[in-house]
Every structure is written in structure tokens, then in C-alpha cells.
Amino acid sequence: MxxxxxxxxxxxxxxxxxxxxxxxxxxxxxxxxxxxxxxxxxxxxxxxxxxxxxxxxxxxxxxxxxxxxxxxxxxxxxxxxxxxxxxxxxxxxxxxxxxxxxxxxxxxxxxxxxxxxxxxxxxxxxxxxxxxxxxxxxxxxxxxxxxxxxxxxxxxxxxxxxxxxxxxxxxxxxxxxxxxxxxxxxxxxxxxxxxxVDAALQRRQHHPDMPYSIREWLDASPILDTDWDDLLHIYNRSLLDLAALRFYPFVGDRASLPAAGLPWFMAVFGRDSLLVSYQMLPFHPELAYTTLRALAERQAIHEDDHRDAEPGKILHELRNGERAHFGERPQSPYFGAADTTPLFLIVLDEYERWTGDTQTVQDLEPAARAALRWLETYGDPDGDGYIEYQTRNPRSGLVNQCWKDSWNSVVHPDGSLAKLPRATCEIQGYAYDARRRTARLAREVWNDPGLAERLERDAEELYRRFNTDFWLPDLGYYALALDGDKKPVTTLTSNIGHLLWSGIVPPERVDALAALLCGPRMFTGWGVRTLADGQPAYNPLEYHNGTVWPHDTAIAAAGLARYGHRDEANQLAMGLLQAGHHLRHRLPEALAGYPRKNTLVPVLYPTACSPQAWAAGAPMMLLRMMLGIDPEPDTLAVRPHLPEDLRRLALHGVRFRGARVEALAGTAAHDLDRLKPVPGARELQ
Missing domain, CATH: 2.70.98.40 (Glycoside hydrolase, family 65, N-terminal domain)
Incomplete structure (x- = not known):
């Protein structure tokens, strides 16, 4: 920008x-x-x-x-x-x-x-x-x-x-x-x-011009109350950016899903839409509702090498330009992502936890079961229990089909490319989490205890094998990936934060990962580097090999908080939010990975998207983390743990199961440790 x-x-x-x-x-x-x-x-x-x-x-x-x-x-x-x-x-x-x-x-x-x-x-x-x-x-x-x-x-x-x-x-x-x-x-x-263009495609893509106005969007958003003025501005800027990035995939339907980012990615991306939907569940759950429906409707049902499509797979990208129309890029929808399918299952479960909308979970049961079959078959072609990827379309398909999808993102510490096919660590974490979450849905919503028990056994087996095959005991962290020869790629990357978020890390290893994520090799002072300093492959201006991505840092913070490392999580959160002060309160897609002590201000990555959806959603994820908001079977709990410099933090009107609730911390809480319904709460649907 x-x-x-x-x-x-x-x-x-x-x-x-x-x-x-x-x-x-x-x-x-x-x-x-x-x-x-x-x-x-x-x-x-x-x-x-x-x-x-x-x-x-x-x-x-x-x-x-x-x-x-x-x-x-x-x-x-x-x-x-x-x-x-x-x-x-x-x-x-x-x-x-x-x-x-x-x-x-x-x-x-x-x-x-x-x-x-x-x-x-x-x-x-x-x-x-x-x-x-x-x-x-x-x-x-x-x-x-x-x-x-x-x-x-x-x-x-x-x-x-x-x-x-x-x-x-x-x-x-x-x-x-x-x-x-x-x-x-x-x-x-x-x-x-x-x-x-093709009439059928045009009918599928048509949408009215923003039927859900900006005033309605803001009125439906929780109200943030804090003594930190910059945080208020960042929150409002994020809400406006996410409003701007909305698509309406269903004719006559007010429900929306987010595009990925301006200018290069103003399109539906499965990974981005799912992660943003997760980030926004306490704020705008309709994003997840529409994203899940839209992606299920476009779920692959046949093999198609050109599109990297396989039955049950969730799409990566939906494009409408000339290059996609004539197949000079993979035609839309394109399915070149190995993580969208487990993320679909994760968000489906999280959506039900926040909204109680079991009807949507029932409606999407066929899509969820097809996604599970993909995890167990096409996603694991050699049957070793790990999801791995290699494009079926060597002419124009994506080489890397994880969130770090640039051509050189999966490298050994010396910068040499890892051999294909590749099984990156964070996708195994997603697969573990997806199985555990889908087991809950099978037991509580689909009335299929046999499936639930099988998924739980499979998750435990994946947990055991992953923590043997990916752990590097001499280095004290997890391998970035297993390469095509099943050899660990020993590069230290931010992917370890995603492993914490997924829950696949044993508690006794969390201290080592926390020290790395918050130490000088990985934490710049603004956020977590995608690839740690001190390795030959590191470059602070390389798209996925040294930059700082706000959503990536927010996921690491949420992962640390999951394991009780709240102070370390707050350290990451405050660094990222303080960067917003220098960026007109808008977090971009990525920042350069230079140390804060050297630059004093955050340095923009040259071609970063701005606004970008999951960067705009990152502050929302951090607010949830600092307030400790978590849906439980009978209530929504808040367990706040604020950074030292933040004395008051409250969200009024959090969206939970058809009601509006309050999340209060610091001087706003008055020792309140549970969320209370707001009188006159409006229904979500």
C-alpha cells in the first residue's frame, strides 16, 4: 500500500x-x-x-x-x-x-x-x-x-x-x-x-448492493468500553473494514461473508473467510453462518485435476476474472488448500457453541461428513495419518496449500525447498481439533455416538503420533513440516502458535514454545515473525519467511492463553495493538519483521493488502482472549486477565445464543467474573 x-x-x-x-x-x-x-x-x-x-x-x-x-x-x-x-x-x-x-x-x-x-x-x-x-x-x-x-x-x-x-x-x-x-x-x-459470462455462474455470484447498511452493522456490533483510546479506534476501524469487505452470496439474503483483502484478494477465500468468521463469532455470527453455507454449497463432489478438487474438499478461492474463466489460472472454484476442510469443521462446531443453532449443524451434516471423509482419504493419500499436499495441477496449481501459500514458504533453515508432498505441522493441529469438535457434534446433534467415539480415538492416535514424529527434542520445538521423504523440516516458524491454538501440544512442552514465541528470535516487539531470526532463510521482507502477520500473532496469543500463559499472550497482544497507533489504527495484512527497538515504528510490508479481513479480525480475537470469553454448555464465561497498562475493558452486547451479554474486566467489572444477560436482548435470527 x-x-x-x-x-x-x-x-x-x-x-x-x-x-x-x-x-x-x-x-x-x-x-x-x-x-x-x-x-x-x-x-x-x-x-x-x-x-x-x-x-x-x-x-x-x-x-x-x-x-x-x-x-x-x-x-x-x-x-x-x-x-x-x-x-x-x-x-x-x-x-x-x-x-x-x-x-x-x-x-x-x-x-x-x-x-x-x-x-x-x-x-x-x-x-x-x-x-x-x-x-x-x-x-x-x-x-x-x-x-x-x-x-x-x-x-x-x-x-x-x-x-x-x-x-x-x-x-x-x-x-x-x-x-x-x-x-x-x-x-x-x-x-x-x-x-x-456464463449465465449459471452469474446467477450464483449476483448479490444486491450492501442491503445491510453500515449503520445497521455498527448498531449490531458490541460496544467497546476501555480507557485506551487507541484500542477504541482500532476496534471501530476493524468493524468498518470488515463491513466494507462483505459479499452477499445468496440472492435476497442479508447474510454476508468476508472477502480476503484489497487489492489483490477481493474475492471469496475459504481459509480467510473461515478464520475471519471464527474471529468474529462474538461480534457478528452471521459471517460464520453465511460462510459455512456458502462453502458447503460449493464443496467439491468430483475429482478435477485442474481445480485441485477432490470429493469433500472445501474450496480455496473463487475468482471471476478472464484468466480463471479461460482456465489460464485454475478455474473457479479452485480447491488448492489442504487446511480449509478441517477449518470448516472447526468453525462449524465453534459456530454452534456460540449460537446454539443446531438446525444449521443438522443441515450441514452431509457436508461435514464429506469433509471428514476427505480428511481420511484424499487428504491422507498414503495413509500415514497426516494431511499432506501436492497439487494435481503442476502447470498452474498452488505449490503450497497451507496458509503460507507462497512458493518458498516451506523451506529448510538454509532456505532450500522441502521436498513434496508436504505435511505442515499446523494442518495436523487443525485435523486433530476438527476431529474432537466433530465428535461433539456427532454425539450431541447428529445422534451418532459411534462416529463420535471413532473420531475421538482417531484424534488421540493423531495426538500421540504427531508428538513423536514432529517434535524436535534437541531443538525444543516442532518441525515446520514432514517433507516428501517423511523427514522433519527443522525451520523455526510461527506455525507453533497454531499448534497451541489447536490444543495438540502436551502441557509440559508449552513453556518452551512460549519462550520462543515471546523471545527476540520470533517476537519483533510488534508481533511474531513468520520465520525466526537467526536462520539463513530469514528475511524481514520475505512474504512468509520473516514478516509479521497480525492474524498469525493473534492466533499465537489465543494459543498461549488456552494453556494458561496469559501474561505471554498479553505481551503479543499489546505489541500488535500498539502498532495500530502508528498505522492510522488499521492493521495491514503484514508488517516487515524488523526489531521494534531498531525501527521505533512498525514498517509496512511493501505490497500488503489494506484493508485485509483476517488482519481486521485480529483485534477481535485479542479482545476475546484478554477478556477470557468462552462459551460453555450452560453459560458464557469471562475470565479476564488484562495487560498491566490496561485498567478497564468491557464489551457490551456480546452475541451469545440469541441474547446480548456483557463482558467486563478491570475497573469496569467490579469483581464480576460472569457475564450477565442484557435486558431486552434481541434475537440473532
């Missing part, structure tokens, strides 16, 4: 521009108006009398609206401009822009206002990888507007620009006007997007 970058977004449409509001063509830069993975405007530059304007200020009004205040440059500090320009822009399925010119001079001013435009219809991956187009670009002028289009076989996209009163050329709109002193003049420009 550039420092001068301004973003607005709504669902699967977003706009990235500079502080003048201009969209400037540049290689490998995701500026533009994007809709469903393609760029519908690649140039959108405002000129007044042929000159670029200067920005006085620019700021978002909401996540989907921004205003720019601009002036005409005079070329000298001794003469102030008489004309100023306001651009007010909103995005939905397309873009609307209101341009207003103000004359603050004493005489009439004749001016020429020009908008220069273009649309390259680049697929988001063509932007990222600087690839060229193979289809046909066209444009048709009409009275007061123009249509820019792109076609290739049965695939077509169009951008319709409507500008009443403009003189229209193939690349510009021009308005000429004489403005009296003290007056203003304005014009509205509408940009509509047109999509022609």
Missing part, C-alpha cells in the same frame, strides 16, 4: 487512486476501478485548463465514499488560486463521481474541465504479473457518454461512462463553462460496469 493511496470499496468492487483522486496507468500498480477481478477503469485523470490539480486534503467519508479537495496550481506562493475543485466519489457496482468547481474570485472565470479516461480490462493477475491481453478492445461513443469494452470468445466486459453535457472523444470528456464570482458549478459522472 502506497502512502498516497486512497481506497474505497464495497463488496467485489473497489477503486484505488492517488490523493488527487486520479487513477494513473503504471506497471504492476493496482490503481483503477475494479469489479469482479477485472479493471474497468485504468486511467481517470482530472485536468483544469490542462493542468493537474493539487490536493489540499483527501479522506474517506465511509468505506465506500471519499472526498478530495483540490486547487488549481498558480506556480507561486505569492498568488492564491481563485478556483477550487471538490471531487466526491462513491463505489457500488460501478462508480459515481460528483465534481464541483468553486469560484472564490471577484471576477468571472472561464475554464475547461477535462477527464481523461481509459480501460485496459486487465485481470487482477495481469496487473500483478504484468501480463498482456489477448482479446479485443473496443469503444463506442454516444451522446453524453461512451462505452469502453473488451471481448474474448464468450467473455465480455464493458464500462459505460455517462457525462451529460460533455464533449466526448475516444479518450476524454470535456466541459467548458464561465463561472460567475462567488458561484459554483457541478457535474455528475456515472460509470456503470457490464458483465457477460
Amino acid at each position: 502506497r502512502l498516497d493511496q486512497i481506497n474505497i470499496l464495497q463488496g467485489d468492487a473497489f477503486v484505488v487512486s492517488d490523493r488527487q483522486g486520479d487513477i494513473n496507468p503504471a506497471a504492476n500498480v493496482p490503481d483503477g476501478l475494479f469489479y469482479r477481478d477485472m479493471r474497468h477503469l485504468s486511467r481517470w485523470q482530472l485536468r483544469l485548463n490542462g493542468h493537474q490539480l493539487e490536493a489540499l486534503s483527501a479522506d474517506n467519508l465511509e468505506y465506500d465514499e471519499v472526498v478530495f479537495f483540490l486547487i488549481e496550481p498558480t506556480g507561486t506562493i505569492y498568488r492564491n488560486p481563485s478556483l477550487s475543485v471538490t471531487r466526491r466519489r462513491a463505489v457500488a457496482t460501478g462508480m459515481q463521481e460528483r465534481i464541483t468547481v468553486h469560484n472564490f474570485g471577484n471576477t468571472p472565470v472561464a475554464f475547461e474541465l477535462t477527464m481523461i479516461f481509459d480501460a485496459d480490462f486487465a485481470d487482477i493477475f495481469e496487473v500483478k504479473d504484468q501480463m498482456s491481453k489477448t482479446g479485443h478492445l473496443y469503444r463506442h461513443r454516444r451522446d453524453g457518454g461512451i462505452t469502453l469494452g473488451y471481448s474474448r470468445a464468450d467473455f465480455r466486459r464493458e464500462t459505460h461512462i455517462d457525462a451529460p453535457g460533455a464533449f466526448v472523444t475516444e479518450e476524454s470528456l470535456t466541459f467548458r463553462y464561465e463561472l460567475p464570482p462567488g458561484q459554483e458549478w457541478g457535474i455528475d459522472i456515472q460509470i456503470r460496469v457490464g458483465v457477460e
